[in-house]
Amino acid sequence: MKAFISVDMEGISGLVRWADVVTNGLDFARNRRFMTNDANAAIAGAFDGGATEVVVEENHGIEELCDLLLDEIDPRCRVVRGAGRPTATTMAALDASVGVVLFVGHHARAGSRPGIMAHTVSYQQFKAVRVNGRDCGEAEIFTIRAGELGVPAGMISGDQVVIGQLRERAPWVEGVEVKRALSNVAGDVIPPAQTAAMIRVASRRAVERARAGDLFVYRDEPSPYRIEVELRHDPGQELLDNLSKLSEFQVNGRTVCTETGDMDLGFRRIAYLGYANQPGVLRY
Ligand SMILES: [Zn+2]
Numbered sequence: 001m002k003a004f005i006s007v008d009m010e011g012i013s014g015l016v017r018w019a020d021v022v023t024n025g026l027d028f029a030r031n032r033r034f035m036t037n038d039a040n041a042a043i044a045g046a047f048d049g050g051a052t053e054v055v056v057e058e059n060h061g062i063e064e065l066c067d068l069l070l071d072e073i074d075p076r077c078r079v080v081r082g083a084g085r086p087t088a089t090t091m092a093a094l095d096a097s098v099g100v101v102l103f104v105g106h107h108a109r110a111g112s113r114p115g116i117m118a119h120t121v122s123y124q125q126f127k128a129v130r131v132n133g134r135d136c137g138e139a140e141i142f143t144i145r146a147g148e149l150g151v152p153a154g155m156i157s158g159d160q161v162v163i164g165q166l167r168e169r170a171p172w173v174e175g176v177e178v179k180r181a182l183s184n185v186a187g188d189v190i191p192p193a194q195t196a197a198m199i200r201v202a203s204r205r206a207v208e209r210a211r212a213g214d215l216f217v218y219r220d221e222p223s224p225y226r227i228e229v230e231l232r233h234d235p236g237q238e239l240l241d242n243l244s245k246l247s248e249f250q251v252n253g254r255t256v257c258t259e260t261g262d263m264d265l266g267f268r269r270i271a272y273l274g275y276a277n278q279p280g281v282l283r284y
Contacts, residue, residue: 002098003054003203005103006059006103006106007035009060011157016187035105039105045200045201046204049206051099051100053078055079058082065082095149105158106166114183116181116186121271140165148264151217154207155173160181174206223262224259238278239273239277242277242282243256245282
């Protein structure tokens with residue numbers, strides 16, 4: 001069985017503030033090691049549970065989605081990294097050959113309080129992302145997409161908020177609360193040396209349960225999906241110019257709507273709105 005691990009950074013053990021996850025942050029180099037350690041724990045657990053193949057996909061938007069330390073990553077896995085992947089960015093390796101999806105270091109959706117570094121896709125630009133009228137975070141988008149492919153979600157590590165949000169849709173997922181969110185930038189954290197063992201156990205359990213057919217495929221979101229992205233600021237002229245040439249987007253004040261039949265395209269359109277404010281950028 002192949003395990004797919006999506007690794008983000010805001011939900012990594014020990015990290016609580018934006019300076020922890022940006023390139024010029026004081027401890028960024030060290031924090032990349034924490035990220036790699038959490039990923040390694042999930043990889044080891046997946047193999048413990050009987051995975052025969054593990055593919056890790058980098059999902060943190062800094063440094064063009066290249067944050068893991070490749071000389072420290074478990075050599076048994078494969079890593080998909082770098083920006084501009086041909087399908088939905090951060091889900092390029094998620095296909096029907098995957099047996100279970102594991103989330104490492106994920107964070108709560110935009111607007112969550114508390115919720116460590118809560119956002120959806122773009123903190124700077126998006127106030128909310130809704131699918132069929134309901135707020136939706138990144139791990140939920142992945143879970144919807146995995147469901148389209150017949151793949152179950154099995155585990156998530158992060159704070160208590162993101163675990164709770166994913167469990168609203170997928171109550172069967174193993175949750176590893178590596179820190180308790182106290183606000184958007186404060187938390188009660190378990191030292192990374194201890195969370196590694198917790199992540200490893202949960203990852204093992206998720207793969208064992210997937211192999212036993214004890215996880216469910218999420219199919220409760222009706223498609224086509226009506227996706228709304230609520231921007232933080234009024235859209236600028238460049239964004240309006242670009243969107244006026246793409247009839248699949250409708251602008252209503254600060255809210256941009258689109259409708260898609262699948263979440264691969266849906267995620268690409270959401271992500272596009274994060275960079276569509278550059279003149280003449282018309283591809284997603
Ligand atoms: Zn991130």
